[in-house]
Amino acid sequence: MKRRAPLHVAGTIRAPGDKSISHRALIFAALADGETRVRDILASADVHATASALRAMGVSIPELSTDFVVRGHGIAALTSPARAFDCANSGTTTRLLCGLLAGLPGRSARFEGDASLSRRPMRRVASPLASMGAHIDFEGAPGHDGLPMRVHGAQLRGTNYVSAHASAQVKGALLLAGLASGVEVVVEEPYRSRDHSERMLLARGVALEVSERSVRLPAAQQVTAADVVVPSDPSSATFFAALAALADSGELRLENVCLNPTRTGAFDVLQRMGVSLDVSEQRLVGGELIGTIVVRPEALNGTTIEGAEIPRCIDELPMLACLASQAAGETRIADAAELRVKESDRIRAVVDNLRTLGVDAEELPDGMRIIGSRTPLRGHVITHGDHRLAMAFGVLGAIPGNQITIDDPACVDVSYPRFWQDLAAAVGQGDAGVDVRQTTASGAAVGTPLTIAIDGPAASGKSSTAQWVAQKLGVRHVDSGAFYRAITYLALSTCGDPESWVADDVLANAPRISWRLTERSVLPLIDDIDQDTALRDAPVTRQVSRVAQMLAVREWVNQMVRSAGAAVDVVVDGRDIGTTVFPDAQLKVFLVADSWERARRRLVQRLRRRPTDAEIAEETEELVARDAKDATQSAPARDAITIDTTTVTQEEQVERIVALARATRERMVRPT
Numbered sequence: 001m002k003r004r005a006p007l008h009v010a011g012t013i014r015a016p017g018d019k020s021i022s023h024r025a026l027i028f029a030a031l032a033d034g035e036t037r038v039r040d041i042l043a044s045a046d047v048h049a050t051a052s053a054l055r056a057m058g059v060s061i062p063e064l065s066t067d068f069v070v071r072g073h074g075i076a077a078l079t080s081p082a083r084a085f086d087c088a089n090s091g092t093t094t095r096l097l098c099g100l101l102a103g104l105p106g107r108s109a110r111f112e113g114d115a116s117l118s119r120r121p122m123r124r125v126a127s128p129l130a131s132m133g134a135h136i137d138f139e140g141a142p143g144h145d146g147l148p149m150r151v152h153g154a155q156l157r158g159t160n161y162v163s164a165h166a167s168a169q170v171k172g173a174l175l176l177a178g179l180a181s182g183v184e185v186v187v188e189e190p191y192r193s194r195d196h197s198e199r200m201l202l203a204r205g206v207a208l209e210v211s212e213r214s215v216r217l218p219a220a221q222q223v224t225a226a227d228v229v230v231p232s233d234p235s236s237a238t239f240f241a242a243l244a245a246l247a248d249s250g251e252l253r254l255e256n257v258c259l260n261p262t263r264t265g266a267f268d269v270l271q272r273m274g275v276s277l278d279v280s281e282q283r284l285v286g287g288e289l290i291g292t293i294v295v296r297p298e299a300l301n302g303t304t305i306e307g308a309e310i311p312r313c314i315d316e317l318p319m320l321a322c323l324a325s326q327a328a329g330e331t332r333i334a335d336a337a338e339l340r341v342k343e344s345d346r347i348r349a350v351v352d353n354l355r356t357l358g359v360d361a362e363e364l365p366d367g368m369r370i371i372g373s374r375t376p377l378r379g380h381v382i383t384h385g386d387h388r389l390a391m392a393f394g395v396l397g398a399i400p401g402n403q404i405t406i407d408d409p410a411c412v413d414v415s416y417p418r419f420w421q422d423l424a425a426a427v428g429q430g431d432a433g434v435d436v437r438q439t440t441a442s443g444a445a446v447g448t449p450l451t452i453a454i455d456g457p458a459a460s461g462k463s464s465t466a467q468w469v470a471q472k473l474g475v476r477h478v479d480s481g482a483f484y485r486a487i488t489y490l491a492l493s494t495c496g497d498p499e500s501w502v503a504d505d506v507l508a509n510a511p512r513i514s515w516r517l518t519e520r521s522v523l524p525l526i527d528d529i530d531q532d533t534a535l536r537d538a539p540v541t542r543q544v545s546r547v548a549q550m551l552a553v554r555e556w557v558n559q560m561v562r563s564a565g566a567a568v569d570v571v572v573d574g575r576d577i578g579t580t581v582f583p584d585a586q587l588k589v590f591l592v593a594d595s596w597e598r599a600r601r602r603l604v605q606r607l608r609r610r611p612t613d614a615e616i617a618e619e620t621e622e623l624v625a626r627d628a629k630d631a632t633q634s635a636p637a638r639d640a641i642t643i644d645t646t647t648v649t650q651e652e653q654v655e656r657i658v659a660l661a662r663a664t665r666e667r668m669v670r671p672t
């Protein structure tokens, strides 16, 4: 079948830093006694989780940026964290730090993660570590070998571990345990898994012996500091190699790609399918081969991917499977049961989604079978929060004639935060006039994310409703008031008498405030720590409206909120979101409720009991006073839909907004 319009691609893509190398750059810098300069790290949600965990163990790591310095004090100086590690969605953080902690006598840590990570199996690292003498307790339901888990560090014995799977995370965890306890570790694998740990440790003076399928770490090794420049992630670059392969004309130049042979399986598969890849500018940086790849469109054929090739392209299989849906003939993927325990069950999820879109695909116990065709694809993709699914189906969505919506485009943040912009740029620069808004994969158009603004007076239900709506739509939630509260919280301890506060002094604390993405919400951090409860306390609530009148503060908050809500589908709540922060939001809601009812709800929330009339009367006065102080910035946008919630349940108002959001999305995908 012929496509409706040709797809032209053009441009240069510099995919973000390699995720595996980024985690290891931080961890090895933390083990060294000295300074490590880190450039071009992947500042994604997963890598933030590793950085936060290491900071909690006493390592000095500044806010992640393109160029910064880590100050390590050696393995012996690592401490137990004061709080549980929040590993978010990151299996690498969990498994590598589990190995490190297990080998540090006297230290211990609790590991927590989001719902998806908590389902992933940890026994594969816990068992070999236990055979070295490690103590790891799973704290979930009996028989559950996922998070939460507690690791109690101990002096471990050496090991010679023969692994049934090729797993860089297991190998890395055992090497870290051996380094921490100063004992010999040998790991043998059926196939060679990613070898970044080996290359990076060798570059840091560790006397590893590496052969095709095994690695030996001698006892008592020291890690020296060595600067690192993180190359682009080949797994991320593969999405654009696939896009170029699917195009009708043009080419994409993929720059600075890590060409480590344990990572280039997808490029081999692409070539076998008929894709033209020209590799140039090859060079060795920090023990890793790096180069430029130019990809041009070709007719694609199905292929078989199995055996030793699987570990070399495991993360790229969702994209290769989607590509196979457009290739002539059958593609078979086998020996890839590992896919079932990734961020989602990627065998089931890929096959289900392909079938939803109309592709002939079949699930196999250890892989899948796909019959390619050029019939236009239509339907809604469920990502299960899995970044690689969102991006793989996003590439299919960029083909003219396909109409694909994706439930959770924001989940790409785990590994490729600017994926949608890069995708829009790659298909938008051509002269073939592809309308990315009609061929979108994201439910909203690529490059035009859906923004929902929820404004209203104090305690009208904005933040809890916004959070609930975001959860139902599978998009990100940003609570702008939390940023005003965070800067006010710091002013209370640094700026003296509130009557004499001035914007410059208040804003001097701004560098101490950052934000992190939890499962779906943007969480403001103060000195890297979540202070949410303290931000809601009375002293902050009493002074926040004063700070919110300072124009320079408003500009700073607006910038933080816009960066947290940029380029992804998002629900943002506050006072001036629909008027000032996101005046182009496609859906604006203004929540109101009778002040007595708002006060009653606020007290129920705070006291967790039925309040007395006297209490409600007092709280009503406070709310009305705060509304008056906030009046200048609190007018509803002219195009806002006002919902009076006085007599409706919260569930009803959430359903109403979700329905409005879905209708808005429909209009964006199919403009009238």
Ligand SMILES: Nc1ncnc2c1ncn2[C@@H]1O[C@H](COP(=O)(O)OP(=O)(O)OP(=O)(O)O)[C@@H](O)[C@H]1O
Pocket (backbone or CB within 6 Å): 456, 457, 458, 459, 460, 461, 462, 463, 464, 465, 481, 601, 602, 604, 605, 645, 646, 648, 649, 650, 651, 653
């Ligand atoms: N329709 C409703 N019925 C009953 N309770 C509700 C309803 N809508 C919201 N609530 C409750 O009201 C309380 C206040 O809501 P929320 O904290 O979201 O308000 P807010 O507008 O964000 O407040 P603030 O401006 O102070 O941050 C919460 O406990 C919430 O669950």
Ligand SMILES: Nc1ccn([C@@H]2O[C@H](COP(=O)(O)O)[C@@H](O)[C@H]2O)c(=O)n1
Pocket (backbone or CB within 6 Å): 458, 459, 480, 481, 482, 484, 485, 544, 545, 546, 548, 573, 574, 575, 576, 577, 626, 630, 633
């Ligand atoms: N967009 C916004 C959001 C908040 N404020 C100010 O912050 C205070 C706290 O907000 P909550 O939503 O957490 O109650 C609020 O009283 C405003 O002063 C704002 O000005 N603009």
